Every structure is written in structure tokens, then in C-alpha cells.
Amino acid sequence: MTTISASWPTTRQRIRAALSKLWQPYRPVPLLGWLLAALVAVGMEQLVGLPLARTLGMSKIPALFGALVVLDQPALIPSVLLFLILIYILPVGIVARFTAPFTNKIAARLVSYPLVITAVIHLLLLYAVLHIWCDISDYRVLVARMAMIAIILTLSLNVVNGYMGEFSCSHPGFMALGAYVASVFTLVFFVSENQFGEALVPPALGPFLFPLALILGGLVAAVGALLVAIPSFRTRGDYLAIISLAFMFIVKSLFENLEIVGGARGISNQPNYASLPVVFAWTVLAIWIINNFVRSTMGKALNAVRDDELAATAMTVDTRKTKMTAFLFAAFWAGVAGGLFAHVLRYINPDSFGIRKLAEVLAMVYFGGLNSVTGSIVGAVGLTMISEALRPLEIYKWIIIPIMLILIMIFRPTGLIAFTEFNVERLFLPKDKAPEGAEDATA
Amino acid sequence: MKIYKIFPLLLITIILLGACAPALPESIKIGVNAPLTGDIPKVGEGTRYAAELWLEETGGTINVGGKDYTVELVIEDNESKGESAAAVNTKLITQDEVLVIVGPQASKQAVPAGAVANDLETPMISPWSTNPATTLGRPWVFRTPFLDPFQGPVVANFVSEEFGYTNAGVLYDIASDYPKGLAEFFQMGWEDIGGSVVAFESFTTGDTDFSAQLTKIKDAGAEFIFAPQYYNEIALIVQQARELGFEGPIVGSDSWGSAELMNLCGDACKGLFFSTHYAAEGATGATKEFIDKYNAKYGYVPDDVGALTWDAFNIVKKAIEDCGAITGDIDADRQCVRDAMANIREFPGITGNMSFNEEGDPTKCAVIVKISDEGLFTFYEQVCP
Numbered sequence: 165m166t167t168i169s170a171s172w173p174t175t176r177q178r179i180r181a182a183l184s185k186l187w188q189p190y191r192p193v194p195l196l197g198w199l200l201a202a203l204v205a206v207g208m209e210q211l212v213g214l215p216l217a218r219t220l221g222m223s224k225i226p227a228l229f230g231a232l233v234v235l236d237q238p239a240l241i242p243s244v245l246l247f248l249i250l251i252y253i254l255p256v257g258i259v260a261r262f263t264a265p266f267t268n269k270i271a272a273r274l275v276s277y278p279l280v281i282t283a284v285i286h287l288l289l290l291y292a293v294l295h296i297w298c299d300i301s302d303y304r305v306l307v308a309r310m311a312m313i314a315i316i317l318t319l320s321l322n323v324v325n326g327y328m329g330e331f332s333c334s335h336p337g338f339m340a341l342g343a344y345v346a347s348v349f350t351l352v353f354f355v356s357e358n359q360f361g362e363a364l365v366p367p368a369l370g371p372f373l374f375p376l377a378l379i380l381g382g383l384v385a386a387v388g389a390l391l392v393a394i395p396s397f398r399t400r401g402d403y404l405a406i407i408s409l410a411f412m413f414i415v416k417s418l419f420e421n422l423e424i425v426g427g428a429r430g431i432s433n434q435p436n437y438a439s440l441p442v443v444f445a446w447t448v449l450a451i452w453i454i455n456n457f458v459r460s461t462m463g464k465a466l467n468a469v470r471d472d473e474l475a476a477t478a479m480t481v482d483t484r485k486t487k488m489t490a491f492l493f494a495a496f497w498a499g500v501a502g503g504l505f506a507h508v509l510r511y512i513n514p515d516s517f518g519i520r521k522l523a524e525v526l527a528m529v530y531f532g533g534l535n536s537v538t539g540s541i542v543g544a545v546g547l548t549m550i551s552e553a554l555r556p557l558e559i560y561k562w563i564i565i566p567i568m569l570i571l572i573m574i575f576r577p578t579g580l581i582a583f584t585e586f587n588v589e590r591l592f593l594p595k596d597k598a599p600e601g602a603e604d605a606t607a
Numbered sequence: 608m609k610i611y612k613i614f615p616l617l618l619i620t621i622i623l624l625g626a627c628a629p630a631l632p633e634s635i636k637i638g639v640n641a642p643l644t645g646d647i648p649k650v651g652e653g654t655r656y657a658a659e660l661w662l663e664e665t666g667g668t669i670n671v672g673g674k675d676y677t678v679e680l681v682i683e684d685n686e687s688k689g690e691s692a693a694a695v696n697t698k699l700i701t702q703d704e705v706l707v708i709v710g711p712q713a714s715k716q717a718v719p720a721g722a723v724a725n726d727l728e729t730p731m732i733s734p735w736s737t738n739p740a741t742t743l744g745r746p747w748v749f750r751t752p753f754l755d756p757f758q759g760p761v762v763a764n765f766v767s768e769e770f771g772y773t774n775a776g777v778l779y780d781i782a783s784d785y786p787k788g789l790a791e792f793f794q795m796g797w798e799d800i801g802g803s804v805v806a807f808e809s810f811t812t813g814d815t816d817f818s819a820q821l822t823k824i825k826d827a828g829a830e831f832i833f834a835p836q837y838y839n840e841i842a843l844i845v846q847q848a849r850e851l852g853f854e855g856p857i858v859g860s861d862s863w864g865s866a867e868l869m870n871l872c873g874d875a876c877k878g879l880f881f882s883t884h885y886a887a888e889g890a891t892g893a894t895k896e897f898i899d900k901y902n903a904k905y906g907y908v909p910d911d912v913g914a915l916t917w918d919a920f921n922i923v924k925k926a927i928e929d930c931g932a933i934t935g936d937i938d939a940d941r942q943c944v945r946d947a948m949a950n951i952r953e954f955p956g957i958t959g960n961m962s963f964n965e966e967g968d969p970t971k972c973a974v975i976v977k978i979s980d981e982g983l984f985t986f987y988e989q990v991c992p
Binding site: 427 | 690695715727782783811
């Protein structure tokens with residue numbers, strides 16, 4: 165034991181020291197600098213990516229940072245690595261480092277403006293990066309949209325399972341409610357020639373009224389949540405898990421037996437409203453609102469309820485109201501995610517919202533980290549990407565992903581990035597005058 | 608600092624190199640979108656086996672306009688999930704740049720995947736999907752099986768002519784789109800020819816005890832039962848019906864046609880009838896050749912998924928050959944293959960001759976199969992539209 169504990173820290177420390185030395189020049193890079201660097205990188209990929217990929221022996225630009233190529237053709241791994249270094253790592257490294265004085269100046273100036281303006285500038289830059297990155301291939305567009313929907317879903321489940329500390333299994337049910345309501349709404353109003361007859365309003369209005377469909381879907385999901393909440397919050401312990409699981413199956417059979425929405429056949433041909441900017445906007449909105457919610461008094465009360473309900477009551481927290489609000493709020497966002505999902509895939513059937521979807525969302529929440537907005541984002545994007553990347557492994561994929569989850573549960577029982585606060589204001593600050601040892605928030 | 612200076616230089620070199628990079632080798636890529644994992648891995652396996660057997664059979668090349676092109680199969684797993692099937696199709700089309708896609712099999716994957724193929728203008732042919740939405744209003748999407756609106760009445764007419772019954776009982780899974788659709792089409796067909804459905808009973812996927820429904824059907828005076836279910840449920844349904852003393856025949860649909868059926872059902876299923884795409888026993892010509900090769904290579908008689916996938920691949924091959932020339936411009940080639948596929952008439956498949964209608968659905972004959980006393984699926988009669 166003594167030799168191990170004596171030798172381990174030294175190698176570890178050495179690695180850590182080397183890494184921090186490498187990282188040293190990047191400490192003063194603000195978020196703005198990173199976004200600018202990413203913009204340069206994706207712009208370069210757009211301009212020279214294809215000839216570079218061809219030169220390196222690949223037929224196309226590696227779509228998901230080479231993750232798909234690596235398993236299919238291991239011989240191309242060096243090419244992929246070289247591509248990544250030339251297109252992403254080097255430009256990002258160089259631009260981020262050498263524009264730091266400049267970007268810090270801008271970031272410092274932005275501090276004096278209202279937060280909204282700073283946020284919008286950053287978001288526009290982020291969207292530009294995403295848009296140019298996705299412009300390379302439709303596959304990226306689809307994966308990016310799916311990942312963003314997964315973010316909304318994971319975040320909303322994290323409100324219940326992480327911040328509130330209950331175990332809810334009904335998220336696929338809420339998602340189904342949102343998906344069906346939003347689909348029926350858009351099909352009834354904007355699409356002709358289907359089981360609901362002619363379009364009621366000119367289809368040109370569709371994209372503008374689409375938010376209404378999503379909100380309506382979210383509200384119906386929240387009403388569904390009320391049905392679960394009323395009986396289950398009267399009791400304590402595992403009851404919510406059981407009742408919510410039942411609710412999920414009830415919703416599934418409800419749609420299986422509702423002939424008007426296609427029964428087990430499902431609904432198809434939803435209009436193509438959930439484009440990349442739309443999904444991006446809704447994801448940003450969801451992150452912003454959910455983050456504000458969990459940092460509000462209500463969010464803190466929610467944590468108090470989780471840690472000790474009795475003590476929370478003693479401290480004048482209205483536990484029942486707090487739990488109800490949080491649960492309905494989470495269901496609303498699951499419904500919105502469902503509506504977006506239906507319009508990305510443009511086909512839904514009751515079977516899509518079963519136990520497999522539940523396992524997927526739960527895995528994302530516990531992989532990313534409980535009680536953490538950043539964790540949810542990491543979990544959702546991470547698992548979506550890993551799942552896409554490991555597809556060529558077929559059946560072994562279903563061995564590797566569970567093993568990964570088990571390892572995470574062993575070494576980080578609450579998930580990768582758990583119990584952190586997502587402080588937007590600090591994210592935008594210039595970094596050159598930041599106090600030493602300040603947490604870097606670029607993850 | 609060094610890298611800072613040489614970086615632009617490096618880039619210029621790369622661009623110049625890229626400009627004179629050698630042209631890519633000439634080959635035809637065919638995407639396969641199959642459920643290799645998930646709920647129906649046996650279907651995925653059948654798809655892969657049929658695809659690989661077909662590739663072997665063609666010798667790995669297709670001759671187009673007097674020139675041999677190497678054929679490359681890109682087989683991807685869709686995990687039996689709709690969203691994964693859409694992602695797989697997008698990847699096959701935009702990343703792998705396949706000329707045409709075979710699959711997905713089940714409708715819940717074929718409907719969203721078909722939307723992707725149609726939007727990205729790539730021909731796709733589903734060997735197994737029977738949901739009308741898969742091809743409806745999608746000029747780029749085709750399929751090889753006949754549809755349920757055809758199969759339902761086929762069974763109804765067969766029973767009426769063969770046995771002369773008038774009272775039918777139906778038992779189906781309400782939570783699964785295929786049995787439910789077929790049960791309804793059968794009911795319509797049966798009532799059209801003057802019969803009456805005295806009991807229309809349902810259960811939910813995963814149920815194993817059907818005695819309540821079967822008792823109802825028996826008490827309602829049904830002379831036979833139509834059960835458009837999968838082989839694992841059929842074994843239970845038939846055995847339980849016999850235990851309850853139901854003596855009439857139980858008739859089924861193409862979902863019965865799995866090699867597993869007789870292993871599970873045993874003697875109880877002998878002598879029963881079902882409608883399907885092809886009969887393995889007593890097959891002749893190309894069908895027999897396919898069955899023998901498949902059996903020799905993989906050790907079991909292929910079910911309808913294998914046969915339909917085989918046909919889908921041969922239709923793809925014919926469409927590519929009919930196209931006449933592969934230009935290397937993938938968009939033009941896809942358009943050419945789609946047009947050639949839409950124009951296919953009287954294609955001699957092992958599951959019957961087929962021609963595509965304007966929706967991309969085939970017009971073809973169904974086969975009524977009788978399970979012989981040896982437990983083999985023998986050809987009984989053919990019903991054409």
C-alpha cells in the first residue's frame with residue numbers, strides 16, 4: 165500500500181503539472197476567444213476540409229470528429245488524427261491564444277452592457293459555429309438536432325431526479341403527450357390531405373405558429389404530470405417511481421388505442437418545422453429558463469426538500485407546492501422536447517416512447533451528473549455522440565455503453581459533473597484579470 | 608512560434624495536393640439499414656445473411672453499360688429504433704454516399720427512414736415494411752412485400768372458398784401496428800364477402816395467456832380463428848385454443864412464416880394454413896436455388912425476410928443495370944436508378960412477379976401455405992390480385 169500511495173501521486177502530479185503548464189497560456193482566454201477560435205476552425209474546415217481529407221486518403225470530411233471512421237477503417241486513424249490536429253486543434257489553439265488580449269478587451273467592455281446583450285452576442289457566435297459545422301453534412305444536422313433535444317429532455321429530468329431527489333420514470337410519457345399534441349396541432353392547422361382534413365390556416369403561417377404547438381404540447385404534458393403528482397406526492401419514498409412508471413405505460417396504451425392519432429401505426433408527415441435554428445433556439449431557451457429556475461428561491465427550496473423534507477417544512481418551505489411546481493415544470497419541458505422530436509423525425513408511434521426511451525434519458529442524467537446543468541448538457545451530448553460513434557460495433561455497443569455507465573457509477577456515483585452551478589454571468593467575464601485558480605468554465 | 612509561421616504554408620501545400628488528389632476508385636455502394644440489435648435481431652440477421660449471400664452470388668460486381676463496377680455493401684445497425692433508422696439513412700446517404708438503400712425492415716423504422724431518403728433524393732427499398740405511410744407520397748421509396756389491404760381479403764376469400772364458413776373469430780395484438788392493421792383489413796374483406804366476424808378480440812404485446820379471449824371467441828360461435836400474429840404468440844394461441852376445446856382451424860398471415868414456428872408449436876400447428884410471400888417447401892427454380900444456398904451457408908431455411916431482402920437486392924441490381932451508365936455524379940446516378948426502379952415491370956422475384964405502381968408498392972401474388980404433417984410449409988395455392 166505504501167509504495168503504491170507513494171509512487172501514484174508523484175506520476176499523477178507530474179502529469180498534472182505538465183498539463184497545467186501546457187494549459188497555462190490558455191488560462192486568460194475568455195469564452196469569446198474560444199468561440200472565435202472555433203469559428204475559425206469550422207470556417208477552415210468549410211474551405212479546405214474536403215481537399216485535406218482527400219489528401220489524407222479519406223473520401224469525405226470525418227463527420228463526427230472521425231469517430232465513425234475509426235471503427236470502420238482503423239487504417240485511417242493516423243489520417244483522422246492529422247485532420248483533427250490541422251483543422252481543429254491547431255487553429256483553435258493558435259487563434260484562442262493570440263487573440264486573447266483582443267477578446268479580453270471586448271469581453272471587459274461587454275461587462276458594462278446588460279447581460280442580455282452579452283449573452284446574445286455569445287449565442288450568435290455559438291450558433292454561427294454550429295451552423296457552419298453542420299453545413300458540411302446533413303448527418304451532422306440530424307445528430308446535432310437529436311443531441312439538442314436530448315439536452316432539453318435530460319435537463320428537465322434532472323430537475324426531478326437531481327434537484328428534487330425523487331425518481332421519476334414518466335418522462336417518455338410526458339414526451340409522448342407533447343409529441344402527439346404538437347403533431348396533431350401542426351397537422352390539423354397547417355397540413356392538408358391527411359386524416360384531419362384540409363389545413364385550417366394557410367401553411368405559410370406554420371413556422372411562426374410552431375412555438376404555439378410546442379407550448380401547447382408542453383402544457384398538456386404538465387397536466388398529465390398533475391395526474392401523477394396529486395396521488396404520489398401525498399406519500400413519501402419510492403411511490404413516485406412506481407406511479408410514474410405506471411403513468412408511462414398508461415400514456416403508451418392510450419395512444420395505442422386512440423384510432424384518431426393512428427393507434428399503433430402512429431402519425432407521420434409532420435411538417436419540417438424543427439430546423440437547426442429552431443431547435444437551437446428552444447434548447448437555449450430551455451437551458452436559460454431551467455437554469456434560472458434551479459438557481460431561484462424555488463430551486464433552492466427544491467434542494468432543501470430533497471435533503472430533508474421535515475427540516476425544509478420547519479424552515480417555512482411549502483414542500484408540496486415546491487414539489488408540484490418543479491414536477492409540472494419538468495414535464496412541460498419534456499413535452500416541448502417531445503414536440504421537437506416529432507417534428508425532427510416527422511414520424512411518431514407509441515412504441516417510440518417506451519421503456520427504452522426511459523433507459524436512454526435516465527442514462528444521460530446519471531452519466532452527466534445529478535443536480536447540474538452542465539452535467540446534463542455533457543451527458544446528453546456525450547451519450548448521443550458515443551451512441552452514434554459506436555454504431556459499427558453492433559451488439560458490442562450494448563456491452564460497452566453499460567460497462568461505461570457502471571464504471572461511472574463506481575468512480576463518480578453522482579455522474580461526471582454533478583452538483584455544480586451554471587453561472588452564466590461568470591462565463592462571459594474576461595479572464596486576464598480573473599483571480600488565480602478560478603474554475604475554467606469552457607466545458 | 609515556429610508552427611505559427613509554417614502553418615499557412617502547410618495549408619497551401621495541402622490544398623494544392625488535394626486539388627490533384629487521385630480520383631476515387633469506381634464502385635457502387637449499396638446501403639443496408641438493418642435491425643441488427645434491439646427487439647428483432649433475427650430479422651436483422653436474415654437481412655444481413657441475404658445481403659451477403661447476394662453479394663457472393665453477384666461475384667461482387669455489377670455490369671453497367673458494358674463496364675464492371677465493384678459492389679460494396681455498407682451494413683448499418685438501426686437498433687430497431689425509428690430515430691436511429693433515420694440517422695443511419697442520413698449517414699449512409701451523406702457520409703457513405705451510397706447509390707441506393709435496402710431496408711429498414713419494420714415499419715416503425717421504415718417510415719421515418721423513408722422520409723429521410725425521400726428528402727435527400729436517394730432511392731430506398733424496404734423489403735418488409737407493410738405500413739402504407741412508408742411509400743405514400745414518396746417517389747423515392749419502394750417496397751417488396753404486398754400490402755395488408757391485399758393480404759386481408761386474400762385470407763378471407765381463401766377461408767370462404769376452402770371451408771365455406773361464415774362466422775369468424777379474430778385474435779390480434781392491439782399494440783403492434785402490423786397485426787392490428789391486418790386484423791382490420793381481414794374483417795373488412797370477410798364482411799365484404801358476406802361473412803360475419805362474431806368475435807374481434809385483442810391483447811397487448813407480451814401477453815402469454817389468451818384463454819379469456821379464446822373462450823369468448825369459442826362461445827361466440829366462431830368456426831375458425833384468424834390470428835395475424837408472430838410465431839412465438841402463435842404457438843401459445845394454438846396450443847391454448849386446443850386445450851380449451853376449440854376444434855376449428857386457425858388461419859394466419861405472413862408473420863407465421865418463421866423456422867421457429869414448428870419448434871415452438873409442435874404437432875398442434877400441423878395442418879393449419881397461412882398466407883405468405885413464398886413457400887419454401889416444394890419450391891422450384893430460382894426460389895429453390897436461393898433456399899438451398901442459404902440453407903447450406905447458414906444452416907436453416909430462410910424465412911420471408913430473407914426471401915424478400917433477396918428480391919429487394921435483385922431489384923436494385925436490375926435497376927442499376929437498366930440505368931445504363933454510372934456517371935460518377937451521385938445525384939444523377941440516384942435519379943437514374945430511381946427512374947429505372949419505378950419502371951420495373953413483371954420482375955421475376957422468388958416471392959412472385961412484381962411491378963411497381965405509382966406509389967412504389969408492388970403488385971404481386973400471395974401464396975397460401977399449408978403446414979404439412981412433417982411440419983413443413985408446403986405450397987397450397989396462389990392468389991393473385
